Amino acid sequence: MGQTSVGDLRSRAAALQKDLDNKLFGQHLAKKIILNAVFGFINNPKPKKPLTLSLHGWTGTGKNFVSKIIAENIYEGGLNSDYVHLFVATLHFPHASNITLYKDQLQLWIRGNVSACARSIFIFDEMDKMHAGLIDAIKPFLDYYDLVDGVSYQKAIFIFLSNAGAERITDVALDFWRSGKQREDIKLKDIEHALSVSVFNNKNSGFWHSSLIDRNLIDYFVPFLPLEYKHLKMCIRVEMQSRGYETNEDIVSRVAEEMTFFPKEERVFSDKGCKTVFTKLDYYYDD
Template identity: 65%
Template sequence: MKATRLYLLLHVLSTTAVLVNTFDPVTTTVVIGIGASLGRTIYNYLHESCDSKWIAFNATALEVDLSRKLFGQHIASRIILKAVNGFMKNANPKKPLVLSLHGWTGTGKNFVSKLIAESIYKEGMDSNFVHVFTSTLHFPHPSQYLTYKSQLQQWIKGNVTNCERSMFIFDEMDKMHPGLIDSIKPYLDYYDKLDGVSYRKAIFLFLSNAGGDSIAQTALDFWKEGRNREEIELKDLEMLLSLSVFNNKESGFFRTSLIDKNLVDFFVPLLPLEYRHVVQCVMAEMKDRGVEPDQYLADKLAKDLVYFPKSERVFSVKGCKTIESKLDYYT
């Protein structure tokens, strides 16, 4: 693909050069202008830029993906669709969209981020305007906390200056130095501009395992009471979740002003997955590989996973996290 792009650009330049040598000086000026303009057009066509060709929200695609690919997450699906849809349709939002996704490993936090990115950016997660920060990779040393704060501010400012429709994903928030995220609080607040830069059209996603136990306990309580998991509503979890995260010393949100000042638009709970959801994950992975879905194989793989509580085996401890690698073993 890169070779093709290079060929096209070289062809444009060579064509322009031939035309320049063909015409008189006055015409040459016109030809050079046309060639330069055409070159810019082709360059912008082949290389991602911050415009509607490369960034265009597809609400229908997001809705379809959430309903067909995200299993067992009725609360998260509803929140994500309404929040992202409302934000992207607002030509003049008052602040950036800030979503905090919480749940056990394998419940779909990173997958949800991927679906959101794919619905907005033509290049999806590979877009130059989608930026992923992983705590253990980008902020590994607590002793360098002050340096990280300065770097984080500069990274965000620089990227939003480059494209106002930037997305920032912070993974492993539960491993982030408490208070580090407060360094970007001004960028998430209700400011028109900061130092000449508007952050109001940016999106911030925080992913964390923190609060996962509270979510799982609520789901387990519903199960013990014989109630359907689809009866669980956001109101059953949101306050419990925000408080548990705010007061958790191991959380990047510990005592953070983002919560205190209500700058997080939604705390999105992702429920622990049941056996049937794991089976759906296996079937979906087979389909993605171009293999005919095998119900027997999916059941076999799902049964061999670890579930909680041990006696009842209700919820998958790792959700769908290891499905991809385990399927290699079972096939």
């Protein structure tokens, strides 16, 4: 990473905006927060602390997709880069009885990788399945320290992905819909505080009573809103284009209509977001 100039990082941040505009749908809040956070961080030669983003929302709303886009726009190879590290709670930290071992391993992994590359990216998926207390092991790396045991973590990026807090986000989105307001009128202040409190007090959030929240070490709680029918159609069109197909609006509508929606009466939001859109599309092109 030492050979990558700041100018190159800035150009990649600009490319991030294009990717989010063209590929992420129905997430005006997430798009704005991530653009501002990543732009500001990358363009700051001396950040006071690592950038920490906690992405919240239902499955299929774009959390994994956004972390992939961030990685791709900072490093060649994206998630496959040697400088991008993905931890999946159920895969890497499966047993509650081993939490002390996991804490030691996590600290060693992060210290080793940041020593090799100051701008390492760490992505923690399934935070809602993370054993309570485990994530606090990385608190020293997220705090406002110039050095921890001779290593600076201030240029690293930490991204947490979680379904925790999704109900609170949906409540706000549904209130706006029922009041006849545009979802684009939802502001971060309408959600962020309630979201952070909800995650802090949720025993199944991975952040239960976490010092990361208590000490304000999470820079942004990023809400991903539940997706509507029109957003599913946007996802389907992009997927068609990426496969080299002509956009067929009949198939777009048929695939979107096969999805299930909630609440039961109003059927406003997709149960699975864009998650299963891709496999449903296979059915129409399997020949």
